Amino acid sequence: MSGAPIVTWDEAGEPRSVLWRSESGAPPPTRVVIADDRMTADTAYRLACDGTALLWRGDFQNARQLLQSMVRRADRKPLKSSATPAEAFHLHRMTQGQRARALGMLLLPLDDDYGIPLRRAPDVRQACAEAYGPGESPSVVSLRELLGLIGAHEWRKKGVEIPALEDRIHPYYGVFSPVRGEYVGLVAEAPLPSMELAFDIGTGTGVLAAVLARRGVARIVATDQDPRALMCARENLARLGLAEQVEVVQADLFPAGRAPLVVCNPPWVPARANAPIEHAVYDPDSRMLRGFVSGLVEHLEPEGEGWLILSDLAEHLGLRTRAELLALFDKAGLKVVGRIDVRPTHPRASDATDPLHVARAAEITSLWRLAAC
Structure with a gap:
């Protein structure tokens, strides 16, 4: 001890x-x-x-x-x-x-x-x-x-049903569970810029890497810096028969090299986490969001796309403006080539007793398709 x-x-x-x-x-x-x-x-x-x-x-x-x-x-x-x-x-x-x-x-x-x-x-x-x-x-x-x-x-025993996979993902304790399926659905539907290689930044359970693999992307490199998440992702991908297709590596954001597709679903709320287990939701000063956006260009192949999956809940809470987000893109040398939106279907979105109901009811989750200017 x-x-x-x-x-x-x-x-x-x-x-x-x-x-x-x-x-x-x-x-x-x-x-x-x-x-x-x-x-x-x-x-x-x-x-x-x-x-x-x-x-x-x-x-x-x-x-x-x-x-x-x-x-x-x-x-x-x-x-x-x-x-x-x-x-x-x-x-x-x-x-x-x-x-x-x-x-x-x-x-x-x-x-x-x-x-x-x-x-x-x-x-x-x-x-x-x-x-x-x-x-x-x-x-x-x-x-x-x-x-x-x-x-x-x-949850780890029974798993979370993922319609895009027609299978289940089994989250570890302390690893963000993909119970909000709308963001997974966006990655399952967006047009792929390439079938050769993709990076999944902050993979967590490995769910987005698995979706890309099931869509036919030949090779995916999935990163995370949390040892528990790395073990969780590897186990899920092995269970799904995708371990040969997806390489899980420990990294703070990007792996080495470039890819024609780089995907990231960072924490959505720029605020201090009350506990380590909340880091998948709360990110002070949008550290991961800023790190992904600022480093994206140097990790994209020519004509490649970065997919940023982000809720606008922070905007409805007055914690970040849309203008600030667009300014991040511009400063990083990125342009928006497309965006797919979806409204959340989780219970809190319709719970009028929730203290943050007004913001949650207006929330939209988007997949921003970004490319170098």
């Missing part, structure tokens, strides 16, 4: 300390009290909001019910309706961060093999191993994160 974060507490008059696990990057709590089935939801929520963590020693299913009660308390206050879109977004992000911190204060113990030493606890050993790697010592994790691991494990 050398160098690893440790959580400490007193129990039965003795000091205790074990490994602290947090995929969100949350620091270990400094105040920890023992909690069990006798604790009320009001008391638990008050302590959590004050920054006191609750290490659960009762029944596992009762802990889940307690967390659900804490969620209801955390969701009581609506956002101000008079806020501008940008104000509503930042207030929503701040509220979500505070909510996550409070709900993350209900903790569970894990044995060194990720078994949960509580009554009526499920077997989460495989789900934990997929996210954390092999067990090494006893640890403590928030129940909220553990439930996320369990959900991700189920």
Whole structure:
């Protein structure tokens, strides 16, 4: 456990300390009290909001019910309706961060093999191993994160149906799941400038590389810098029988060389991620978008195209303007040779109770076809 974060507490008059696990990057709590089935939801929520963590020693299913009660308390206050879109977004992000911190204060113990030493606890050993790697010592994790691991494990087992592939993609925990199929559909429909070679920048699960391969592109080089995404993409492509057609390499944006087609689906919202797991959605100062656009020309073959898949949600939230996006293209020596648009079909787009409903209802996802001027 050398160098690893440790959580400490007193129990039965003795000091205790074990490994602290947090995929969100949350620091270990400094105040920890023992909690069990006798604790009320009001008391638990008050302590959590004050920054006191609750290490659960009762029944596992009762802990889940307690967390659900804490969620209801955390969701009581609506956002101000008079806020501008940008104000509503930042207030929503701040509220979500505070909510996550409070709900993350209900903790569970894990044995060194990720078994949960509580009554009526499920077997989460495989789900934990997929996210954390092999067990090494006893640890403590928030129940909220553990439930996320369990959900991700189920998604990984059953996969996400991709109509363009007539098959499934199996996402790893922490790798962006292609549940929003509209952007995949755009890549499946856009006219291909070449059938010889394509680069897929920030491949994630490998879904876009797989779509290009199924469309007949002879060779694809798919890049990512996250080791978990690289393993996920390789496994998916192997399962689909495309491992010989698609090379998965570790790189920050572009691989070496040029291609007649370069595809990228960067994070859509230029804002700070509250946790590492959100990096597929939030990108401060549009780092990946700017990096792709500014480096595209030098990685395109003559007459080649760069496909930028981007939602305009940031524009409706007041976080980026269309003029700023077009100026990025112009500065990079790029011209727009075509654009294909689609409206999202995910549930949030029609959820009037969503604090960002106005922006989500107006959202359009586009595939920008870019070429050197």
